[in-house]
Amino acid sequence: MMDLNLDAPHSMGTTIIGVTYNGGVVLGADSRTSTGEMRFPLFFTLLGCTLRIELPTRSQQLTDNVYVCRSGSAADSQVVSDYVRYFLHQHTIQLGQPATVKVSANLIRMLAYNNKNMLQTGLIVGGWDKYKGGKIYGIPLGGTVVEQPFAIGGSGSSYLYGFFDQAWKENMTKEEAEQLVVKAVSLAIARDGASGGVVRTVIINSEGVTRNFYPGDKLQLWLEELEPQNSLLDILNAAGPEPMAI
Amino acid sequence: MTFTIPIDNGDSVKNAEADSQRTLYPYVTGTSIVAIKYKDGVLMASDMGGSYGSTLRYKNIERMKAIGKHSLLGASGEISDFQEILRYLDELVLNDNMWDDGNSLGPKEVHNYLTRVMYNRRNKFNPLWNTLVLGGVKNGESYLGMVSMIGVSFEDNHVATGFGNHLARPILRDEWHADLSFEDGVKLLEKCMRVLLYRDRSAINKLQIAKITEEGVTVSQPYSLKTFWEFKAFNNPTAGAEGSW
Numbered sequence: 480m481m482d483l484n485l486d487a488p489h490s491m492g493t494t495i496i497g498v499t500y501n502g503g504v505v506l507g508a509d510s511r512t513s514t515g516e517m518r519f520p521l522f523f524t525l526l527g528c529t530l531r532i533e534l535p536t537r538s539q540q541l542t543d544n545v546y547v548c549r550s551g552s553a554a555d556s557q558v559v560s561d562y563v564r565y566f567l568h569q570h571t572i573q574l575g576q577p578a579t580v581k582v583s584a585n586l587i588r589m590l591a592y593n594n595k596n597m598l599q600t601g602l603i604v605g606g607w608d609k610y611k612g613g614k615i616y617g618i619p620l621g622g623t624v625v626e627q628p629f630a631i632g633g634s635g636s637s638y639l640y641g642f643f644d645q646a647w648k649e650n651m652t653k654e655e656a657e658q659l660v661v662k663a664v665s666l667a668i669a670r671d672g673a674s675g676g677v678v679r680t681v682i683i684n685s686e687g688v689t690r691n692f693y694p695g696d697k698l699q700l701w702l703e704e705l706e707p708q709n710s711l712l713d714i715l716n717a718a719g720p721e722p723m724a725i
Numbered sequence: 726m727t728f729t730i731p732i733d734n735g736d737s738v739k740n741a742e743a744d745s746q747r748t749l750y751p752y753v754t755g756t757s758i759v760a761i762k763y764k765d766g767v768l769m770a771s772d773m774g775g776s777y778g779s780t781l782r783y784k785n786i787e788r789m790k791a792i793g794k795h796s797l798l799g800a801s802g803e804i805s806d807f808q809e810i811l812r813y814l815d816e817l818v819l820n821d822n823m824w825d826d827g828n829s830l831g832p833k834e835v836h837n838y839l840t841r842v843m844y845n846r847r848n849k850f851n852p853l854w855n856t857l858v859l860g861g862v863k864n865g866e867s868y869l870g871m872v873s874m875i876g877v878s879f880e881d882n883h884v885a886t887g888f889g890n891h892l893a894r895p896i897l898r899d900e901w902h903a904d905l906s907f908e909d910g911v912k913l914l915e916k917c918m919r920v921l922l923y924r925d926r927s928a929i930n931k932l933q934i935a936k937i938t939e940e941g942v943t944v945s946q947p948y949s950l951k952t953f954w955e956f957k958a959f960n961n962p963t964a965g966a967e968g969s970w
Contacts, residue, residue: 586807588808592808592809593803595805596749617783619752619753619777619782620752620753621751621752621803621804621805622754622805623752623753623775623803623804623805623808624805624808625783625785625786625804627783627785629894637780640780
């Protein structure tokens, strides 16, 4: 257990999800970054993101209307997403209007495919544009682009294939979609050691972007999980029943 | 290591300064393609699966696409490389149309182009990790050919890729004959696809059959095949072994 390799690549064992609903998309992710065997809650505060003192953001903004969820190597996914933000910024200026989700996905694909030997990152691009509405594109290792009604990725996604096979339905409302995403990320966190922390969601539709935050301790409890307590002492003290008041 | 902005640098066939790299292994893969010549042209079948190792990750991938007016391309292997090949072919067809001379690329030409691309990539140790099936009809002549990731290329009356080589080919050798009707052709392909469903772990039960004739390309809607599991031997295989089920 004590083979602490601090030089091991910081990888985002993680859970990322993108879901379309009737009117837009909901993206969701956990917030954990891990290195080798150990988990560093403080470590990833500083290194897992770009110079911001907060838990790393897994969902990154590409443009006003398009976000990307990153998984795999933290460094690779950050640099790809930074390049695409840069390209999209220029593209938006030239185009004179917001970029489409498809263009964003194709720019990511261009980098992912042409550098496939060097990159180890799986991404989910989601957003809303006026032409096609809400769209989700999955871009796994290798640089394949797949448009999907919903997409899952990251190490935690292994535990969600069965869940989504059963729970997914077309044309959900915004609330249903967000609840599904939070539930799914939460289930993945319960079983995947490389996922954890908080759940962040991003809802994108014609009205704009809403970011939501669900702290880990406010999530629903699953199998074999217990109500968190401050201390054993509180349990022991509460154990003795008060004499019944007449 | 400086990260140079790769402005579509991947085309090492045309661009000499492309980074020296080699594709080592595929990630998202499609399984077999089976295709036959029939009376009116060519029939091709494929399932809609994209496997990620042993996980059947994607279940809605179209692995057969129309190329120009006269050809149909089916691919097995790495899907991202197939998508890249489609981009190359888009450019090829576009340039062909721009001549505006009434001519259009036939299946022989497309097959030849693909053979050159695949073989040249193989020579640079950076293959496109696909086996391609190219079928088409032009001026009444049917054409069916195959190119592998190492550039092996040939035509035949019936072809299959991947597991299809082992499972479908023997069936086709026995049962294919010239001038099959559309119905018989579809039944033959379905026979092959059903065997693949039973025996290929990467196959999924969601397939499409595409037809190309002089009129053009039609790709069917996705559908599933019925399978049979009620063999008596399956009902109680452990009758002899006490305590087993």
